[in-house]
Amino acid sequence: MTPAARLSAAIEILGDLITRRRPAGDAIKDWGLAHRFAGSGDRAALSGLVFDTLRRRASCAYVMGSEEPRALLLGMLATVRGQDVEAIAKLCDGARFAPAPLTEDERARLAAPNLDGAAPWVRGDYPQWLDGELKAVFGEDRVEEAAALSARAPLDMRVNTLKAKPEDVSAELAHLSPEPGRWSPLALRIQLGADGKQPPLTSEPAFAKGEIEVQDEGSQIAAILAAPVPGSQVLDLCAGAGGKTLELAALMDNKGQLYAHDSDVRRLKPIHERLQRAGVRNVQIRAPRGPVDVLADLENLMDLVLVDAPCTGTGTWRRNPDAKWRVRPGALAERTAEQAAILEQATRFVRPGGRLAYVTCSLLEAENAAQIRALLAKRPDFSVIPATETVLALGSRGLALREAALDLPEGLLLTPRRTGTDGFFISVMKRAG
Structure with missing residues (x-):
């Protein structure tokens, strides 16, 4: 495919995913299945065009004065990839498979793209309804924090x-x-x-x-700060595909007992093969079985319970730029209710003197610090272990991490801008002995 044909295809794919509100990966895959002539290089180039546009969707729309897929792609070429108006015009010459020629308005906007007077959510490229949520956490730094979330992840x-x-x-x-x-x-x-x-x-x-x-470095840090001890009893309550389960097992040196559970048995499917490949021997999978309480025998016995809670995923926007435009206020309310229920369930299994680690890949107050405060109000026998203590699990790097991250009374918040990781909130609590 020529560069012009790739641009036309990217406009088509972007229009499909916006109209149907579907994941970008699905839209790109379906386009490839319908256009078998496109090679792997073409598909990779299309993915780059689409994802770069989604990362900067709000600012591209502002520059071009339009939310149309064509306008967004053209704005991305100018603002993200730094192409001048003549280079873009050569791609849009109206030839076969190429986009239509630039209009005079498009030429003018592409010749002098700027964000003068743009609102914070435009400059930071995030949904307007999340401005208050991000301001509550980052204040005037929210634009810079969000902009870092729009960069490509390593x-x-x-x-x-x-x-x-x-x-x-x-x-x-x-x-x-x-x-x-x-x-x-x-x-x-x-x-x-x-x-x-x-x-x-x-x-x-x-x-x-x-x-x-x-595994993102931020995710690795979360498991390390939970500090599983070799020979101890540990429950990974929301194990999913098993990423943190594998790390916990390695940190425990295959000693002790690690229980992996998830409320949805389908999410546990990949864990079996992953455990075998990793050489993990101390994990017992407790898959849900209808009304049976498969964790009843673990009550009040765990040295550590890890809750890698389902969340809006705002901290992973570098890897999933399309997700930030699909998230809605209703989804946030749904997630916070689910998190509160899971946290309360988790306290059942922590032994006196044991620890409860709560982790999200979210940057939002409602999913992070607010959840901890709500739990502590209901369970005064739990208290937050200060980050000055939890970071010591990282050795000499720990204190530097605390200085770089946002150290909140309820836990530690990692962000791409501050720590170069995905966004993660990590709170470690202890139950009174």
Whole structure:
């Protein structure tokens, strides 16, 4: 496909996902199935065009004075990729498979794109209804925090210490130029090129042997700060596909007992193969079975309960830029109700003197600090362990992380701007002995 044809296709795909309010990945996949002539390079280029536009959708619309897919793509070429008006005009020459020629208004806007007078949600590229939520957390810094969420994310890996050492894996993957993580001693990071294309990591021998898992450094930090102890009893209450379960098992050195549960058995499907590949032996999967309380025997016995709570995912917008335009106020209310119920359920299993770790990949007060305050009001036998203590699990890096992150009375908030990770809220509480 020519660059002009790719631009036309991207306009078509963007229109489909906006009209039907569907994930970008689904729209791109369906387009590819309907246009078999497009090669892998074409599909990668289309993904880049669409995702770059979604990252900056609000500011592109402001620059172009239109929310139409064509306007958004053209605005992205000028503001994100830095193409001048003549370069864009060459793509839009009206030839076969090319977009129609630029109008005089489009030329004028593309020649001098600017955000003068734009509202915070436009400059930060996030939905207007979330402005108050982000202001409550970041104040006047919300534009810069949100802008960092609009950048491309690197590819982070966690080294599985049950199988390998970070330095050995780094040498094995030297052809991908991995860098050590800034905070997590288990992390390796691959910086992506200008096209954002990720290497086929799952085809690497290190992956096949279970030596690495794809996992954001922020997610790794959350499990480390929960501080599972080898030989202890741990419950991962919202285990899902098992990303943090695998890390907890490695941190426990396969010693003790780790229980993995999720309210939706379908989310647990990938965990079985992942545990086997990672060489994990201390995990017992407790899948839901109708009305049966499969966790009843764990009540008041756990040294640690981890709640990786379902949330709006606002902290992962770098990786899922389409998600921020699909989230609605009703979804936030639904998630906060679900989180409160899960947190209350989790307290059942924490033994006296045990710990409860609450984690979200959200930046919103309602899903984070407010949930902790509400729980503590109902359960005065629980108290927050200050970040000055929890960060010590990271060794010498811990105090620097606390300085970089947003240290709240209820927990620690990581953000792309502050810590270079996805957005994560981490609160560790202790039950009175």
